[in-house]
Amino acid sequence: NDKSVAIAITTHGSDLYWAICAIMITATMVFVGLAATKPRHHRIFHYITAAITMVAAIAYFSMASNLGWTPIDVEFQRNNPVVRGVNREIFYVRYIDWFITTPLLLMDLLLTAGMPWPTILFVIVVDEVMIVTGLVGALVKSSYKWGYFAFGCAALAYIVWELVWTARKHANRLGSDIGKAFVSCGSLTAFLWILYPIAWGVCEGGNVISPDSEAVFYGILDVLAKPVFGALLIWGHRGIDPGRLGL
Numbered sequence: 001n002d003k004s005v006a007i008a009i010t011t012h013g014s015d016l017y018w019a020i021c022a023i024m025i026t027a028t029m030v031f032v033g034l035a036a037t038k039p040r041h042h043r044i045f046h047y048i049t050a051a052i053t054m055v056a057a058i059a060y061f062s063m064a065s066n067l068g069w070t071p072i073d074v075e076f077q078r079n080n081p082v083v084r085g086v087n088r089e090i091f092y093v094r095y096i097d098w099f100i101t102t103p104l105l106l107m108d109l110l111l112t113a114g115m116p117w118p119t120i121l122f123v124i125v126v127d128e129v130m131i132v133t134g135l136v137g138a139l140v141k142s143s144y145k146w147g148y149f150a151f152g153c154a155a156l157a158y159i160v161w162e163l164v165w166t167a168r169k170h171a172n173r174l175g176s177d178i179g180k181a182f183v184s185c186g187s188l189t190a191f192l193w194i195l196y197p198i199a200w201g202v203c204e205g206g207n208v209i210s211p212d213s214e215a216v217f218y219g220i221l222d223v224l225a226k227p228v229f230g231a232l233l234i235w236g237h238r239g240i241d242p243g244r245l246g247l
């Protein structure tokens, strides 16, 4: 067979992935260090947030080391007469990271709003559905992948609704300082999380942008959604006694 097999992999992504790995490690050390300056019962948000950047550091270590990915056929080029099959580098390790960290991010937010545990647990389960449908969709070669994507988007719509409506009202009832802390972190999250399915659509989904550009797109999102979000959240909690949130 004289037809060639092409694979789209990142050539410049590794350097960026190393840099973000370093950011995640630094953020983890800062959050743990800040925790140590507080009495034990005032550390919950430091610990949750440090856990998030710790997991991300290992995911970025993997991607920087060119690990945690698998080649997946990109369907729309299957009939190309010159190239028999085009593969794309799919970093499944992202989804292992997100499966652990997005529930923790939601705990950060929903505990800040003082939401009851049954609500928090249900939102987390819907979040896990969103991540797993994204992973399965990324690994599926046919256009059925967009079916999984649609389920994931429906899950995200519910999560964003709970954040910007239910939880926001709840946080504001607990006090204006709690309301302010929640609204700054909650709006950052709602905005950033909506960009993730757009990144998926042009990377794992449609193979529109290169794996190099993917590294930049997801990289910026992850830095804003984890260390920057975490710093904002911990700052927002200065002067708020966790006892007021039932913690």
Ligand code: RET
Binding pocket: 098, 101, 102, 105, 130, 131, 133, 134, 135, 148, 149, 151, 152, 153, 156, 193, 194, 196, 197, 200, 221, 222, 223, 225, 226
């Ligand atoms: C996927 C694809 C399926 C549809 C949707 C998605 C949303 C993913 C999100 C990820 C958030 C990740 C974060 C990581 C930590 O930094 C799975 C891409 C809706 C919202 C915040």
